[in-house]
Amino acid sequence: MKRKAYCSTLWLLPLLALILAACGDNGQHLGIDGYFYTAQEIDLPGQAGSTTGFRIKNGYFYYRQEKTIYRFPVEDFPRKQGSTIPLEEGGISTQEESTPLPEGMQLPQGEAVATATGGVLQDYTLDSNGGLCYITVDVSWRTGEALGGTLARTGQDGTEIYRLDLENIDTPNVSLAMDGRNRTFLLAGDSLYLVGEMGELLAEIPGGSLKAEFYRDSGRLLEGEDGRVYYSPGDYYNAVYEITGDDEAFRQGTFRMERIELPGTCKCYSSSFGLLCGDAGLLYRYRKADSRWEPLLRYGDSNLPSRPAEILELTEDRLIVSYSYPYDTLYLLDRAKAELLPEREVLVLATRDLSRELEAYIMDFNRADSRYHIRVEFCDDVQMDIRMNSSSPPDLVDMDDEMVLKYAGKGALEDLGAWLERSGQLDREDFLENVVNGYTIGGRLVCIPDSFLCRTALGRAGQLGEKAGWTAHEAMELAERYPEAQLFRNPTFTSMVSFFQQYICERFIDWDSGECSFDGEAFRELVRWMEGHSKGMGNGMAGSTYDSIVSVDMPVTEEELLVLEAYIDGLSGLVLYELRMGEDITAVGYPTADGRAYYPADKYNTLGIPADSRNKEAAWQFLEGFLSREDNERTRRSGLPARRDLLEEMEEALAGPEYERDEKGDIIVWDSTGESGMAAQEWLYVEGESVPLYYLTGEQLEDIRNLIEAIDFTPQGGIRREISGILLEELAPYLDGKKSLEEALRIIQNRVGNLVRE
Template identity: 25%
Template sequence: MSNKMFRTKRIVALALAGMMCFQMTGCGKSDSKKKKEKIDQYSVVSQGEINHTLSAIRVEDGELYGSYYDLDTSADGPGAEGSNTGLIRYNLETKETKEVKADEDVYMNTVLKDNDGNYIAKGSVSIDTDSEYNDNGEKSDTYSYYDVTYKYDKDFNLIDKVKGDMVTVNINDDGGEDSSVAQEYTDDGELVELCVSAEKSEYYLKITDKEGNEKGKIESDGDQSFEALLKLPDGEMLVSTWGEDKDAFYKIDLENLKVGEKVFDMPGYDANQYSEGKDNTLICAAEGYVYRINYKDNKSTKIIKLLDSDINPDSVQAVYELSDGTIGCIVSEDSDTTGIYTFEKQDSNKSGKTEIKLGVLYLDSDLQERVIKFNKTNDKYRIVTVEYYDDKEEDYSNVISRFNSDIASGNCPDIIDFSSMEGYLERYDEKGLLEDLTPYFNKEEDIKLDKLVQSVVNAYKINGKLYVLPQCFTLSGWFGATDTVGKDIHWTLDDFINLTKSLPDGVEMIKDLTSDSLLSMCTTQLDRYINWETGDCRFNSDEFVKLLEFSGNYKSSDEFYKNYDDSEYVDESTLIRQNKLILQNAFLTGVDDYMVAKAIFGKDISFKGAPVDDGNGVIVSGSGSLLAISSKSKNKDVAWEFIKQFYIPEDSEEGKFSSYAFGFPIIQSELDKKLEDAKTPDTYTDENGNEQVSENVWTIGDVEVKVGVASDDDIKAIKDIINSIDGRNSYDIKIGEMITEEAEAFFKGQKTAKEVADIIQSRISMYVKENK
């Protein structure tokens, strides 16, 4: 019996790892012991490749089938002129391939088999979508499309083709027709479709009987959203949901048109492409593993760790199991190739290589690729990953406890990723647990420390030692009109308070400012208040007391958002244009961010750091992996060989910067080039062969803003901001919670600001002492 599944796309927050750090550090003590599942070691054997990029694929009865597209980079996308699209099937046992080319302008969305073994392919054709702008540079407000359904027999002979009506959609309004994004045939010949409403952008189920008449619809209950369809080997039809509760598959009651009882929980948020396994089980890939699912008992078991088999989990399109028990996977190799692999069980560390442990909270795709590359090219050493975060862990303090325990013990990973744990660097420095990377950088000609951006290098030094360094960096602060906030980057807390008090009614300093957010933004750089080496704290200083007193003029976040009306929301740019807002939050990742802010204000702007009495308050944060070497590692030079690849310049043949590392490059020459290039406008060749300057138009709020090309003065201003960096983001959610909890007594008039500051000083001093 066939087993098929199509998963709709879901947006996953990119800041997951950062959020984990903030949540976990706020938890109390608990048992850190957790029994690990024993997973056998597998290698992979290539079974060939398909010279296409595959989409909408399914695996059933030993056959892979779906649609393909080979994108011509000169064209505008799948279905555009120059792109090759069609249907394909591949026998996973005999390796026999058969394909049929589709109409040139069609992009296939879904493919499935009906109960007679015919292939049903649904596609769409977009009209006049060559560019969002026409030849005159005017933005198009509409696009048109029509759907088309093909029916092919078992030999890919075309049986029928049905073209839908043309639909025109205004991009500024909700519109168009409902779309069918997944389909399954029941054993009785009824068609179950997962559809998305064009009006509400919500998913629902539509059931059509075998005569083609609509039988009815099933709406989700609001708390849980429909996500995917799955037909079990016994013919039972299921729908998955996600929302506040755990992702799971439920029975579809086709007679009463409702969702029935839960059948099994999904093994991970990214689980997709379920295939039939042996002994009434399913197999799928999720969260870096191949899982076997006993759906009758609702039990999922990890059987293969993909990365240990040198397979990037993010490239896996599907896994499958053949009749002889062989497990394999289908992997997107590059822009026009799909690899077919099978797994071969082996003895533990059969390769004989020395293992180098890499400890991470969360393993991103780029880091996975670099681990695979290292393992494939190094004949003596092998990187093995240890992931501390598990989304099934209800108490995040257990994750941090395991992380801290391993680093402090003989079980410490050789390499540690601090990209979500920057706030812990000072305490590890005090304990001598990390290796100073200064001599390692300085032995590399291309990335010696004097060739890197010095302000960032200095910001990441702790007591003169450098334990981690980002590949790229971003800056946090505020933008304001120079004629209002002044030209200097630095300002004191008194400057900030005095300007705020001088504002007329109806004008905000910072949008939606609350008492706790004001305290938080001024204590993001904890090294200004805490000396982890000595344990000294200064939360009872005059500066902090003054900050606490001024924060009392604002509502707490809970009070502010209690009766908050989203319908009354006005974005920052609109308030700035209306002269109702002084500062715009600045997350500076490149020249464009500065130029967009300048266009919004419509005048000269200044970048302002956090208001502090000493220094500039300009906060730098790293992007991408942030790797350190354990001082206890027996293979420090090998660990460095892995780490140094993250800093190789973009124009080097050896590699590139991490795709997860956005922002300004850490290498000074790369930064200089990027800033210089920003002074040259983009151009295009018009229909007469003449070179024209492209307009840089951004949609900010509900207004289009034309952004100019950076001038020498603009680039100088950005360089001045970078050179003014004097601290990095070192926030600790536990300390933030202590400040917020105790400040409440002052806000309610129960204690003076000085009394509260003394209590905060005492509590945090105790916390620092316990965690030194």
């Protein structure tokens, strides 16, 4: 590399820059209705444990740490100079919006008002009088299963009102809500309990009554304006349900669950000012009076991550937002006029989903750069096509492989090779050669992935031999030699097609002439073999190995499986599977026509610049900095880096042992053995236990280097996924006995041939 772009200390820039993050393009494109929210970080109390469960009621601010609930008077809440705290409203307001909090402000420690004993404190809520209701669940330390629970309620002065034993609770996933009549709703899995003000069990609604459209333990209860109670089937869902009914209706099971559509795939949050939900970087508030969701803020305008763990609305103009990543971070947000902010040009980055490291880097960039502000637009496939085909496309686009193939095929992506030649920070040679080759499409380097992981089939060297690579016939012969074993886990017909996909596309298609041979004897034999070794059709997606992927922690015996489909996301990846299988392994890869090793890659942060972007220079400045960054805790790459120098640093770190040292830097010698203590470089999780990895041998490093050098970075999907879809669609009736194999192969020959020639 020529030089580094952004250093790993960007996050140490003054917090005032965070407040100025939402500025842009003459104030026309940042904020909502002319307003945005300033964001000030507040330090959390300095005691062990995660700080969660923020609530406010009757002049007190509440939070939870581990097994204890704390509170303090709202007048002690960190606030700006000149602010007032109207206790009668139970909230906090400010009069001087432009005055930042002093640096180092901390959430007060507060007094303990409840502590769980003999169980795990799972949730709590507050009644209209400031009383506290909380639930603890007894959890088996051996199995993690729930063994019953206790629902307790105290007055604001701490006097216990009731303590209700609930022996039927069999899940630790519970949720509480209090309605306007001080009735307590308890959700346990998909069962609902309704408890009266004095602890009387008013109703017990069995599982299955709450429209649990996700998994049994995914639902949550929420509180809204005017004492309303809602049920969310799961985080990031498309609807929420308001639960209504009198005591008798709940006893009879005739209570109502009114479905409320969300503005997208959202996570919902309780709020006494109206239910909140977050979707695609936006936060909305629900207005019950006119049944609509109104946009409240855009997280990126306030330079905040888009997936808060919790939100507490103090007033309609002031919120608290907390994040579990980075761990235990809390922000105070205040509404302010966007016109007061300095002007910066807005660059749009379009994405379907945003990785945490890219989001963190965008925040760093926005804090540091005085000319540009990156705004993220979340798009589904249709929206992305509309944006890319518009007269004003995004300036950057974060793509999956399908998008890369689509837009590169249309010439809609800028050639990054030309920008690399002019770069003062990066060279083409800074990246793995196969990464650059894989994303050079039509002679144009259309994007450069930031990091990746390798997908491979692997197995015991004693069964596979030591040579990487094999043909379909060799894979079938292996299965025939061990008839009591499965070729891989969950061998459905769908996963068979996915497993042999590369071989099929090479062996039965001439990509130069467009000729196919799916109606020949060779493909007929392959279909019959897959049919004979499959367990049903399966539900995996065409062109995906999802059906057959096995967790590294699942039992693997020689009699059970011959091959694992594995993800290798670190230099120690092969060693992990050696430990799992208990002997030497061979990363044989997926079958090909010529028997070479084929390892496809999953890529992260595959960014490109649209060819019609109006801000190519600025977009390259951002992309150049992102690719050349040094990792810190917040922007650390997922998987393996695409840059050579970072891979070499990782290899160097694992090439020899590190020793534990004392405060003076001297190597520690263990008194019991007289030996120096090696420090574990990594911990590998195998069969429920953490195994220390001290270093990699020269042979182990060579094995992982050879695998990385052989990875195929060609974007997956596109026409190959369509071909797999045609195979599954036309062969399904044959497998069901509704169509002859000859008829199915004739249709496949025709359809695939037309597709390839087109």
